[in-house]
Amino acid sequence: MSAAAVPRLRVNWLGLALPAGLLLALELWLRLSNITTESLAPPSEVFVTLLENLANGRLPAATLKTLTGAFGGLLMGGIPGLLLGIAFALVPALDRAMEVTIEALRPIPSVALLPVALMVFGFGYGMEFAIVGKSCFFMMLILTRAAVRGVEPRLREVSRVLRLSKPAMVWKIILPAILPRLFVAFRLGASLALVVSVTIEIAVNPQGLGYEIMTAREALRPDLMLACFIWIGLVGLGLNAGLLLAQRKLFGRAALAGEGVK
Amino acid sequence: MRYLLTSGLMGRGVSVLVAAGVVWIWLLISRSGAISPLFLPGPDKAWASLLRGFENGVLLRQTLGTLQHMFFGWLVASVVAVGLGSVIGISPLARRIFSPLLEFLRPLPASAVIPIAIAFMGLSNAMAIFVITFGTLWPILLSTVQGFSSVEPRLYEVAKALRMGRIETIRKIVLPSALPDILAGMRISVTAALILSVVCEMIAGLDGLGHYIMVSARLYRSPDLFAGVILLGAIGYVSSTLVSMAEARLLRWRDRGH
Amino acid sequence: MPFVTALPKFSFSGATLAFGQKPILRNISFDIPAGQFTCIIGASGCGKTTALRLAAGLYQPTQGAVLFDGEPMSAPRADVAIVFQDYGKALLPWRTAFGNVSLAMEAGGVPKAGRADRIEELLALVGLAGQGGKYPTEMSGGMQQRLQIARCLAQNPSVLLMDEPFGALDAMTRQGLQDEVLELVARTQTTVIFVTHDLEEAIYLGDRVIGLLPHPGRVGIDVPVNLPRPRDQLATREEPEFLRLRRELFDFIKGSEA
């Protein structure tokens, strides 16, 4: 509960123990069991490959492309999703009217639409923005709507009796009240965007980290493939830590409201 | 008026009308020829293909395959996520042990996990369920943890004052209080499970609509592809409606009173 | 008292309210002239809060009407302020005391320049001078209650609806605030509906006391308070009329619970 008070930069040795143990086990297993596979490589080799490709600039360049695709899509889909989510929660009639449409479009896997997207947008960012955007749009919509519905009803009454205009109510009551949940949604959205853009790159789009994974796999280089894989995990980790830090720095107490102050 | 709109049947009716309008727009677009019918066939063609697919039994089998993957993956994910989320939410020690690994795993695309999963488990349904679980875990896990941390502090004190044990506190105070969050996460996950079933079927070639769509796309049979997409939409709609109904029932206390 | 029969500020005519099948208030009728200080008393759970919410426009009667200046009260109004009974829930936890009061001014479109001084003034009025920087969670129950009153006053309302606003206050603070409210009302000609469970408070403050009977809530008693103003905490409470009223209301409550 007093997490905010704990100095941030303390190394979490305990947390590192678990992944380290798993890696060690994998290394030993691969070295000792002598199996043939094009999908796994000993962690030590992967580590060396990772460093090599970081140093020669290949992974950083790919990372930039993937992140551009992911964040572009997140913003393009997430912001409308957020606004609509609030609108839907505040205007139940609208929510009801759109329900069937939304619920029927939402689960359509964007991957299934990749051939269409490829034809409409071609290779490059356009396709990534569109497909990542679609996924993030619905996710933000759902999460925001749930968050707004959870706002203490008395606070909404306060805004009614103060005759706050709708925008003022959203800005002064709803948004601050849902801020903590919004951040969770945004963080979820960011990882979803990363996952989706990598998937698109694996399947279709010849750029970014997913493309590197695909290439490595087809070139029968499991070490390179896993290095990309690990790198994506690290990028996501950094991203999340960065967002958390930003949350604390930018919003401080407001973002933690309702997270047990007393 | 507002009351009428928001209530029961009438709202549902309007909702269906809006959806019908969307289909109509789709029809207009496909008729206009702005997009090649190769990529966007009209809803009429897709519907015809859908009926054909069910007549010869192919679609039914694929649908069952997808449903199976999706359901079990989601179920396992829900159990694992709520369990893990509870442990992390309640114990700072567990949080320290698990969170780095989890934060690292979270952004890994499930699609890229598939080859590794195949290396361990082969082309089995267990592999698919593992991958789906892996990919759908996160929304539930995060909302569970979030739900835990936003419990009204006074209620924690009530639990302390009643000398409730950890497990009991979780079961009786924290989980119910976090339930709205958890259910929202589960609602997202049920869709994610569907998407991942499709991805698994596409990449690992398991029986299901994903594979059907993939083959249709490869053969440029776009009406078949859209028939599959329509079915996926329908499955998604029905499953998330079921979750919503469960949600409404479990959270009925929320709609009472002022 | 003026002779002209001006339009009453509030007019409850046969207002009835039910939640689902359950009737909460039945056939409530009374008029409240502008500038009158009306107190509502009644046993716990008899419907005082519900009646006040009707007056605020937060609920709509299922039958009958609640008129404000002759118009149906179909939604809350900017010049009608309400102090909620559950003060803890009605404050924004992410804003300081200062910010919470400021909210009402922002809503009213008060330009930024003039706010700070007025806010300090209001905080001082309710005995929270210098506490503007505290968050609601850092304040005691009574302080939160007073903060909510300050926010309502910041609205510059022409009507004040107060639901047990002094419930969590000690006798001294309470008496101080009672006198502040009386002074303010006299100065600004504000119309007040004041819910309280404290009979002496009702008599001390009111021009009139309405008592509700429970199950369902109805008007059981409606007496004028003919005590001279300005009132005085010691002198007024010793007047025979005060004691007589207290007896009368006490008997009413006693009878209503039997």
Added chain:
Amino acid sequence: MPFVTALPKFSFSGATLAFGQKPILRNISFDIPAGQFTCIIGASGCGKTTALRLAAGLYQPTQGAVLFDGEPMSAPRADVAIVFQDYGKALLPWRTAFGNVSLAMEAGGVPKAGRADRIEELLALVGLAGQGGKYPTEMSGGMQQRLQIARCLAQNPSVLLMDEPFGALDAMTRQGLQDEVLELVARTQTTVIFVTHDLEEAIYLGDRVIGLLPHPGRVGIDVPVNLPRPRDQLATREEPEFLRLRRELFDFIKGSEA
């Protein structure tokens, strides 16, 4: 009064509490023998709630100690029940009145068979007979407050800590509950610490009244109440000793606010 100097139930010795730099309570010292009914009064924001939370083990003193049966009160205990001031937050919104009371019994390990009757009995005791099916949001403020009391009684506590438990109740209900509590305490030998802002209530209920001075909170007055038991709502309040105490405490509060 027995001659043996038995171990006091509670012993505050030099208890001091600060949040960050800000001292809230300073050097609080007093003993509370088992079975005593102690009332705490003081101006709004003086630290009554904080002192009670120390006694409950919800806060730890920054200096000095709070001993329970001679042991430091380092965590809440099952036989010490606390009634929170903000009743609205202390109830589980997803459980009915019945379920909220049941919680305490579940926590105490009462077998399911015996619960229902006892719960109904407790609900009746606080005047909520037949209202067990309501959710907290469907209850009035006073009803919620009484519900919380019922839940505390369900703990079968040997010590009751009550923070303005009757704040939202009308005079009659309040007097009824005062007498219920007195009767219960006399029967079960419960030790009570009772925070109130109502001086008459403090005198009527207590064996002893402690008054706190604000900024920071300190003990300012500590007087025994030598009124015979059982007490009577009419007779007791007319005794000269009652009136004398009321005067004394009133002056104390008045002085403390100046």
Added chain:
Amino acid sequence: QKIRIGCTSSADCGTAMVAADNGIFEKMGLDVEMTRIALNSNIPPALLSNSLEIGGPTSSVFLQAADGGLDLVAVAGASYMHEASNEGTVAVIRDGVTIEKAADFAGKKVGVPGFGAYIHILFVRYLMENGVDPASVNLVETSFPSMPDVIRTGAVDAVLSGGPIVARILESKTGHLGPKFVSELGGDAPIIFYAATRDWATANPEAVQKFRAAIAEAAALIEADREVAIASVAKFTEQKPELVRATPPSKYKPEITADGLGWWLDLMKKQNLLQGSVDAANLLAP
């Protein structure tokens, strides 16, 4: 004007890779960029959306696209079936399973790299020619890199594969060689060829001519020295050169004929992989 050429990670487009690496395109005045494409079936839509000017689809992908209504034309030939490479595409059988002839496949689970793709079509033809009902074989899609894993874990009884994967499985001692079904069939039809949209090909007849000339020159270069191809393929696919060398060499022909396409058309019609009627002669760029 830039010409983007999209190929999958295989040696089939070796001529384009060599032409790009050895400055042949440049010499012809073509500004070329090579792009690696994940899935062969992504090439036709990529051509259509103008993400690529020229791509290397397999014959089956090309014909299915044309059958579906995509207006594509063949521009030049790339790789062809011939003895050496036919030899390399085989069934690898999991140890413990006996499959020696076509009939043995009945009731077995077999991993194929892609439904409706080159190997799949040839395999079905092999079954049909040997009187085995294709429906009696349980085919599952398995990407090349997963093949060693599915054989090792016992997920399938056999895989249809080629190139370095076969060697890897044999090395790991989890499987052995089965029927060489492609060479049993024979044939010299195109495997992969260069294609473009009809619009682009008609609008840029010069570029098409120069491209053909460059491909022909590259084919001659490879004919003379295989190492040139190995270096370029290794560079493009990022595979290790040893790996490329260990694979049976592809055979390149710069021409593409209606006959070669016709062979595939017949085959695919028989397997009901085409719905409409496509005229092979109409699919060649002028």
